[in-house]
Amino acid sequence: MKALILAGGKGTRLWPLSREAMPKQFIKVFSDRSLFQKTVERALIFSKPKEIFVVTNKEYRFRVLDDLNELGLKVPEENILLEPVGKNTLPAIYWGLKVINDNYGDSVVAVLPSDHAIEVNESYMEAFKKAEKLAEKYLVTFGIKPTKPHTGYGYIKPGEKIEVEGKVLGYLVDEFKEKPDLETARKYVENGYYWNSGMFMFKVSVFMEEARKHSPDVVKAFEEGKSIEEIYELAPEISVDYGIMEKTNKAAVVPLNTYWNDLGSFDAVYEALEKDENGNAVHVTGFKAKYINVDSRNNLVLTERLTATVGVEDLVIIDTGDALLVAKRGETQKVKEVYKKLKEENDERAIVHRTAYRPWGSYTVLEEGERYKIKRLTVLPGKRLSLQIHYHRSEHWVVVRGTAKVKVGDKEFILRPGESTFIPAGVPHRLENPGKVILEVIETQIGEYLGEDDIVRLQDDYGR
Amino acid sequence: MKALILAGGKGTRLWPLSREAMPKQFIKVFSDRSLFQKTVERALIFSKPKEIFVVTNKEYRFRVLDDLNELGLKVPEENILLEPVGKNTLPAIYWGLKVINDNYGDSVVAVLPSDHAIEVNESYMEAFKKAEKLAEKYLVTFGIKPTKPHTGYGYIKPGEKIEVEGKVLGYLVDEFKEKPDLETARKYVENGYYWNSGMFMFKVSVFMEEARKHSPDVVKAFEEGKSIEEIYELAPEISVDYGIMEKTNKAAVVPLNTYWNDLGSFDAVYEALEKDENGNAVHVTGFKAKYINVDSRNNLVLTERLTATVGVEDLVIIDTGDALLVAKRGETQKVKEVYKKLKEENDERAIVHRTAYRPWGSYTVLEEGERYKIKRLTVLPGKRLSLQIHYHRSEHWVVVRGTAKVKVGDKEFILRPGESTFIPAGVPHRLENPGKVILEVIETQIGEYLGEDDIVRLQDDYGR
Numbered sequence: 001m002k003a004l005i006l007a008g009g010k011g012t013r014l015w016p017l018s019r020e021a022m023p024k025q026f027i028k029v030f031s032d033r034s035l036f037q038k039t040v041e042r043a044l045i046f047s048k049p050k051e052i053f054v055v056t057n058k059e060y061r062f063r064v065l066d067d068l069n070e071l072g073l074k075v076p077e078e079n080i081l082l083e084p085v086g087k088n089t090l091p092a093i094y095w096g097l098k099v100i101n102d103n104y105g106d107s108v109v110a111v112l113p114s115d116h117a118i119e120v121n122e123s124y125m126e127a128f129k130k131a132e133k134l135a136e137k138y139l140v141t142f143g144i145k146p147t148k149p150h151t152g153y154g155y156i157k158p159g160e161k162i163e164v165e166g167k168v169l170g171y172l173v174d175e176f177k178e179k180p181d182l183e184t185a186r187k188y189v190e191n192g193y194y195w196n197s198g199m200f201m202f203k204v205s206v207f208m209e210e211a212r213k214h215s216p217d218v219v220k221a222f223e224e225g226k227s228i229e230e231i232y233e234l235a236p237e238i239s240v241d242y243g244i245m246e247k248t249n250k251a252a253v254v255p256l257n258t259y260w261n262d263l264g265s266f267d268a269v270y271e272a273l274e275k276d277e278n279g280n281a282v283h284v285t286g287f288k289a290k291y292i293n294v295d296s297r298n299n300l301v302l303t304e305r306l307t308a309t310v311g312v313e314d315l316v317i318i319d320t321g322d323a324l325l326v327a328k329r330g331e332t333q334k335v336k337e338v339y340k341k342l343k344e345e346n347d348e349r350a351i352v353h354r355t356a357y358r359p360w361g362s363y364t365v366l367e368e369g370e371r372y373k374i375k376r377l378t379v380l381p382g383k384r385l386s387l388q389i390h391y392h393r394s395e396h397w398v399v400v401r402g403t404a405k406v407k408v409g410d411k412e413f414i415l416r417p418g419e420s421t422f423i424p425a426g427v428p429h430r431l432e433n434p435g436k437v438i439l440e441v442i443e444t445q446i447g448e449y450l451g452e453d454d455i456v457r458l459q460d461d462y463g464r
Numbered sequence: 465m466k467a468l469i470l471a472g473g474k475g476t477r478l479w480p481l482s483r484e485a486m487p488k489q490f491i492k493v494f495s496d497r498s499l500f501q502k503t504v505e506r507a508l509i510f511s512k513p514k515e516i517f518v519v520t521n522k523e524y525r526f527r528v529l530d531d532l533n534e535l536g537l538k539v540p541e542e543n544i545l546l547e548p549v550g551k552n553t554l555p556a557i558y559w560g561l562k563v564i565n566d567n568y569g570d571s572v573v574a575v576l577p578s579d580h581a582i583e584v585n586e587s588y589m590e591a592f593k594k595a596e597k598l599a600e601k602y603l604v605t606f607g608i609k610p611t612k613p614h615t616g617y618g619y620i621k622p623g624e625k626i627e628v629e630g631k632v633l634g635y636l637v638d639e640f641k642e643k644p645d646l647e648t649a650r651k652y653v654e655n656g657y658y659w660n661s662g663m664f665m666f667k668v669s670v671f672m673e674e675a676r677k678h679s680p681d682v683v684k685a686f687e688e689g690k691s692i693e694e695i696y697e698l699a700p701e702i703s704v705d706y707g708i709m710e711k712t713n714k715a716a717v718v719p720l721n722t723y724w725n726d727l728g729s730f731d732a733v734y735e736a737l738e739k740d741e742n743g744n745a746v747h748v749t750g751f752k753a754k755y756i757n758v759d760s761r762n763n764l765v766l767t768e769r770l771t772a773t774v775g776v777e778d779l780v781i782i783d784t785g786d787a788l789l790v791a792k793r794g795e796t797q798k799v800k801e802v803y804k805k806l807k808e809e810n811d812e813r814a815i816v817h818r819t820a821y822r823p824w825g826s827y828t829v830l831e832e833g834e835r836y837k838i839k840r841l842t843v844l845p846g847k848r849l850s851l852q853i854h855y856h857r858s859e860h861w862v863v864v865r866g867t868a869k870v871k872v873g874d875k876e877f878i879l880r881p882g883e884s885t886f887i888p889a890g891v892p893h894r895l896e897n898p899g900k901v902i903l904e905v906i907e908t909q910i911g912e913y914l915g916e917d918d919i920v921r922l923q924d925d926y927g928r
Contacts, residue, residue: 016772287833290811294801306480306787306813308802311795315776319788323770324781326790331775337758338772347754349770366838367830369751371881372864372906374830374838394882398860398908400836417835418858418910420886442836442908444862446882 001132002107003043004096007036007056007064007114008086012339013265013332016323017302020351024263025115026063029283029302030273035263037067039114040075046110046128049073053100055092058082062359084229090218090243091235093202094211098222101204108135111200111240117272118197119259127256130169131201134162138252139210139245140201141173143194145257149185152264154178154196154241156253157188173251176241194253197260200240210250215243266316266332270300286321300329322354322365359462360385361433363443373450377431379404379439384432386460393447393454395423397431402439405432428458465596466571467507468560471500471520471528471578472550476803477729477796480787481766484815488727489579490527493747493766494737499727501531503578504539510574510592513537517564519556522546526823548693554682554707555699557666558675562686565668572599575664581736582661583723591720594633595665598626602716603674603709604665605637607658609721613649616728618642618660618705620717621652637715640705658717661724664704674714679707730780730796734764750785764793786818786829823926824849825897827907837914841895843868843903848896850924857911857918859887861895866903869896892922 011023018024025036033041043052052075056064061082068075081095093111100107110128118124131140143156159174176196180188212219217236225231245251261272273281279298284291286304296309303319314329327335342350355364360383367374379385379402387407397406398420406415407430408423414434415421423429425447433439447454457464475487482488489500497505507516516539520528525546532539545559557575564571574592582588595604607620623638640660644652676683681700689695709715725736737745743762748755750768760773767783780796782789791799806814819828824847831838843849843866851871861870862884870879871894872887878898879885887893889911897903911918921928 016770292802292805294798294805295795303788306811308480308787308789308791308799310789310791310798310802312779312790312792315779315790317788317790323772324767324783324788325772325774326776326779326781327772327774328776331759334758334774335772338756338774341756341758347770367840369840369864372862374906376831376833396860396862396884398836398910400833400910418888420860420884420908422884424882442838444884444906444908446862446864 001046002100002104002109003047003052004093004100004109004111005036005039005043005052005054005114006089006092006111007054007060008083008092009115010086011115012336014269015335015339016320016325016349017318019353021059021356022063022353023115026060026067034067035117036064036114037071039112040068040071040073042118042120043110043112045120049075050079053079053081053096055081055083055096057086058084062357066357084232087232087235087237089240090215090238091221091232093240094218094222097202097204097207106203106205108132108201108203111202113198115263116198117261117263121258123257127254128201131254133164134169134252134254135201135203135206137206138162138250139207139248140170141245141251141253142197142199142256143253144197144260145255146189146193146195149182149189150195151179151182151185152268153262155180155188155193156196157193158253162252170252170254173253176246194255195260197256198262206250210244210248214247218243266300266318266327266335267329270316270329273300298329320353323349359383371446371448373445375443375445377441377443379431379433379441381433381436381438384461385430386457386464387428387430388458389428389456390425390454392425392449393445394425396444397421397423398442400440400442402433402437403435404439404441405434406430465510466515466564466568466573467511467517468557468564468573468575469500469503469507469516469518469578470553470556470575471518471524472547472556473579474550475579476800478733479799479803480784480789480813481782483813483817485523485820486527486817487579490524490531498531499581500528500578501535503576504532504535504537506582506584507574507576509584513539514543517543517545517560519545519547519560521550522548526821530821548696551696551699551701553704554679554702555685555696557704558682558686561666561668561671570667570669572596572665572667575666577662579727580662581725581727585722587721591718592665595718597628598633598716598718599665599667599670601670602626602714603671603712604634605709605715605717606661606663606720607717608661608724609719610653610657610659613646613653614659615643615646615649616732617726619644619652619657620660621657622717626716634716634718637717640710658719659724661720662726670714674708674712678711682707730764730782730791730799731793734780734793737764762793784817787813823847835910835912837909839907839909841905841907843895843897843905845897845900845902848925849894850921850928851892851894852922853892853920854889854918856889856913857909858889860908861885861887862906864904864906866897866901867899868903868905869898870894
């Protein structure tokens with residue numbers, strides 16, 4: 001079985017926890033593994049590393065590479081398909097299956113979204129084995145057995161059962177249902193409908209035939225486009241559900257009885273996390289951060305600082321150091337309006353976190369003021385930043401941890417913890433970690449203009 | 465008329481806005497003048513600068529001096545009475561009146577708390593003039609005409625009217641009433657009771673006589689103690705209300721019809737501030753800070769960062785950069801429990817803000833991590849820090865604004881914006897602002913131990 005992981009989602013509903021440059025599949029708030037990494041681990045149950053393919057946005061290339069690298073996995077870089085622009089799930093899946101077909105011929109492929117939470121249990125293992133068999137003839141969806149009449153999920157109405165060699169492997173899909181109101185959701189659950197998990201099992205040949213039948217414009221884009229940019233320009237923006245699954249008569253559903261949560265809003269995140277005796281789901285990270293609760297109940301509190309709540313109930317409180325969100329539980333779908341407003345105002349906090357990831361490591365903006373900006377740079381062992389010049393700012397580097405090799409103008413020297421150097425504006429410079437452990441540097445920038453775009457790269461190891 | 469300003473309050477109910485080292489009378493959140501400064505301005509209506517006396521805690525000496533200095537006022541430093549420990553209002557007032565008597569003989573003194581909001585209008589001016597006359601025979605309180613049946617204030621029941629030369633100057637006090645429940649408060653308002661404002665007008669001789677009668681242990685402490693430390697050790701902790709006003713038969717009340725608010729909790733602060741069309745009282749400060757409101761009503765939002773609220777009502781949201789409070793309006797009296805917990809845990813954030821004030825200026829802790837701490841130092845023109853040594857940390861100074869004169873070991877030199885220097889652990893050093901404008905320096909400390917107490921002062925301009 002091959003695996004195709006969908007990792008191009010932008011996830012604007014969990015702002016400020018996720019940002020455009022770092023969507024929820026890559027953040028590590030809920031555990032020390034990202035949701036993407038956990039999806040890769042699930043794919044490894046049935047597939048070898050080289051049989052795992054990823055479709056993502058070109059912006060997320062280093063996120064995917066870093067996450068795979070951290071897992072110590074040798075997924076070939078050709079298996080990572082970089083979309084020039086997001087066109088929803090159908091073009092992404094079509095591309096992925098086409099590449100898998102080119103590499104391995106006609107194959108059965110598990111299609112896995114990478115931003116959900118799901119538990120692997122016996123039912124999961126069995127369902128995937130059943131789905132693999134069914135995929136020879138059907139386009140297979142996975143239907144989660146509901147634990148309550150949830151109004152935030154789509155539902156699948158199962159039809160006639162499909163037996164193979166005297167064993168029920170699944171059901172024909174009678175109908176896909178949009179998110180219902182509460183009363184309708186109750187009826188769905190009573191009548192044995194399933195939650196639509198967004199996972200699929202497709203055999204390439206079966207899928208391609210149905211794609212040609214129901215979404216010929218997608219197929220045409222891939223046949224006529226001469227480059228992936230051209231293909232994605234031609235392709236319509238369309239989901240696999242709308243473009244194929246709801247139209248084909250080959251849709252089948254395999255029931256799956258396990259914990260599943262789409263983490264599609266902070267309400268869903270609250271549901272997914274463990275609660276204390278007062279019903280509070282609390283997650284505190286960061287230096288000197290802590291949470292003090294006075295008479296507060298049923299809140300979601302994710303914070304990087306000292307946070308106190310007094311007498312509040314049913315709130316979502318998200319503090320990411322550079323931004324704070326306080327929302328009413330049950331209304332968190334409106335969080336995307338905050339994101340929209342920030343985008344309208346060209347506020348970069350819609351797009352980036354305090355911490356931004358780079359091929360050489362990461363930097364965190366600790367503080368900004370008029371005429372100064374302070375960053376913590378983390379450089380991975382053996383990596384170096386580009387040889388660069390800034391015209392409008394001087395920079396001051398103080399080493400906190402590790403060993404730095406520094407080039408300033410013609411000079412090259414080593415800095416150890418507690419040592420520092422000064423880079424005047426206009427002077428070429430480079431920071432390198434020649435050591436075996438992480439290098440941490442505090443950078444103070446001073447100048448009239450401190451934008452990230454005041455940079456001229458003279459040489460770069462990453463072709464930027 | 466002399467003035468005695470009470471400025472020793474610790475104000476734990478407005479945490480994290482106020483802290484033990486910077487209580488609410490000195491913070492400038494509500495305007496560019498502190499409440500203490502506004503009280504001084506009111507005192508100046510009836511008194512000359514040298515007739516204004518201040519009783520405060522010795523910890524707040526520089527807060528009082530800085531605030532007076534900022535107003536350009538020449539209040540003699542001897543007029544600032546520094547209590548070694550807080551013993552509530554009676555010992556403070558007794559001491560103040562005694563010092564005024566030593567300086568000016570028997571005088572009429574306006575006693576003014578410095579942490580309330582009050583508007584000066586015609587009624588205010590008249591009331592003070594009436595009170596001055598009444599003080600010849602009575603211990604005068606000021607009773608605010610209620611605008612609603614407030615349950616957070618004490619009430620005064622007026623008795624027989626006091627006429628002088630055919631003019632009603634005030635009323636005898638029939639009874640002082642504790643904070644009532646809502647129904648009782650309604651009755652009080654219907655029956656013409658007043659809010660107890662905490663302001664007084666006392667003639668020294670009248671006050672001293674009543675003190676001897678009703679609180680002889682306070683008088684005794686002042687007679688027997690040989691130093692102010694000893695006096696305050698002997699004196700009981702007691703309020704002027706309980707110790708004298710509720711017992712004397714010389715209490716009078718002068719009605720005062722103006723805006724008054726004791727700002728005793730965040731509920732009171734919300735009442736005092738202007739609201740937008742959604743009933744939100746919002747105050748945003750800080751670089752790149754802003755507030756985004758999606759469907760939120762009737763909240764108090766005081767923030768230093770990007771803050772968004774979604775669908776919330778009746779909340780108090782206070783963000784001070786280093787700490788966040790989210791409380792339910794109507795339950796903000798419980799905020800002091802947060803403060804208590806922090807004290808129990810020896811958390812310095814009960815006591816100090818990110819910004820700490822020093823005789824030479826101030827510093828703000830921008831960021832702390834393991835092995836590093838970053839501060840912004842602001843040095844006033846002509847001032848300098850002590851000549852000092854740290855044993856456990858090296859320091860790196862980068863000048864952002866202004867001109868620094870720096871001494872490191874034997875060397876002395878000038879640093880301009882964008883320039884920097886390095887102070888190794890164990891080396892004597894000093895930072896000075898020789899210029900005419902503010903000096904701003906970013907300091908990065910690196911070391912195993914970064915506590916404020918790792919400092920040896922070799923010389924200090926302020927006798928520390």
